[in-house]
């Protein structure tokens with residue numbers, strides 16, 4: 199479904215992504231894990247077109263994304279739930295959700311999808327008139343995910359959805375990622391919460407200093423000596 | 433307070449609110465551009481001047497009422513704003529600048545060109561549209577015979593004010609209820625997140641500059657029945673717009689409305705109690721006070737601290 203081929207990304211003169219390749223198959227949950235500054239967010243931003251790669255190819259269902267305007271990506275079925283939620287803080291919960299469904303079929307089915315999102319996150323329904331910026335951290339994450347779902351994506355990319363949440367909420371978010379996949383959406387997730395992420399992932403890639411150093415199934419990586427030592431603290 | 437004194441005070445406040453309504457329209461246009469573009473449009477007053485000349489020509493050549501010319505000047509100004517944004521400001525935005533605020537400096541240049549072109553075409557004579565209702569007014573004692581005090585409401589000022597309110601309400605509706613309006617607000621709040629949601633940020637900039645220009649253009653048409661016109665008039669209105677946006681807290685539409693009304697009343701009080709010529713000084717004083725004491729704008733005083 200999504201294929202990343204040998205991308206290199208620079209910020210100014212500094213190279214942060216070095217020849218990364220990986221792929222995501224339809225129906226999978228694929229994880230990118232790694233330490234702070236490994237280049238995980240940059241990889242997702244490159245896929246969404248917010249950052250341009252120096253070289254390499256990104257192909258989604260046969261389309262070269264280099265030829266797609268970044269704002270058109272959502273129409274191709276890719277949605278990026280960014281690091282730090284990036285909600286529209288002065289817009290209400292409902293308006294934030296509207297912003298996820300500006301185009302095509304997503305717009306036509308806005309009401310229906312919104313019902314579905316409210317069913318998934320009843321908290322958002324209770325607070326639908328509240329401003330995004332005044333929600334609690336957990337509610338903000340729910341809204342960011344809900345806003346992404348409003349676009350009826352084929353591929354959903356999450357950047358650290360568990361960041362700053364209490365353990366019970368983290369578990370809830372991870373189980374929702376499972377639901378999203380069950381509903382037929384492919385998931386690419388970036389996380390530092392390595393253990394839980396690997397346990398829900400079909401496959402995963404470990405990033406270190408802008409390179410993929412290990413890849414395998416979630417279960418394989420959970421048993422990998424290097425992963426255990428560096429990321430699981432055992 | 434004796435009743436003549438009270439009359440003067442009330443009359444001054446009414447005049448200030450009517451002026452403030454027009455100021456608010458100017459300020460909202462500036463705010464919209466500032467919110468989305470993150471730049472101060474220092475050609476704002478000059479855009480208003482262009483609209484006033486359009487209304488002037490329509491009146492003097494075709495005898496079209498300035499209030500009708502709103503419907504022509506606003507679209508023309510929208511187009512002008514779109515062209516300026518698309519062919520001048522956007523290209524400059526892309527260039528790595530030697531000076532970081534080079535788009536702002538560009539707007540200064542645009543303003544200078546506009547006022548010079550106006551001077552070439554129309555000379556620097558003062559112009560006006562001597563409409564026959566310019567001195568008409570409604571009087572309180574006409575409606576309420578036994579009123580202890582006398583107040584009057586100037587007809588053109590009131591009509592201009594009502595127009596300004598209607599335009600503001602229409603704009604509010606557009607920004608709050610339509611997807612395009614929401615996309616403009618989203619772009620102002622977080623342009624990358626907006627891009628991820630499918631918003632064409634470049635297009636929103638163009639629309640916002642067009643809309644901001646057409647709002648100040650509409651304000652120009654509402655001003656001309658009660659004001660006079662000359663090519664250099666833009667500068668003071670740019671300053672007014674700037675003061676209002678500072679008062680309102682950069683980028684807040686409601687703030688711009690409140691800021692406009694406050695500035696209008698303040699100027700009116702200055703003119704009545706200190707002297708006509710002191711209004712610009714008063715404006716400057718309020719500007720400096722706002723910068724020092726309420727850097728977040730007036731609305732920040734009412735918000736609970738987070």
Ligand SMILES: Nc1ncnc2c1ncn2[C@@H]1O[C@H](COP(=O)(O)OP(=O)(O)OP(=O)(O)O)[C@@H](O)[C@H]1O
Nearest residue numbers: 209214232233234235236237238239240241281390
């Ligand atoms: N806009 C930028 N300009 C310059 N350098 C940047 C920029 N964004 C990120 N970097 C650098 O690129 C490297 C990779 O950053 P990135 O955000 O991709 O890491 P990450 O793996 O997501 O880290 P974290 O887990 O902390 O979010 C870091 O060294 C970071 O400092």
Ligand SMILES: [Mg+2]
Nearest residue numbers: 238239240281
């Ligand atoms: Mg990151």
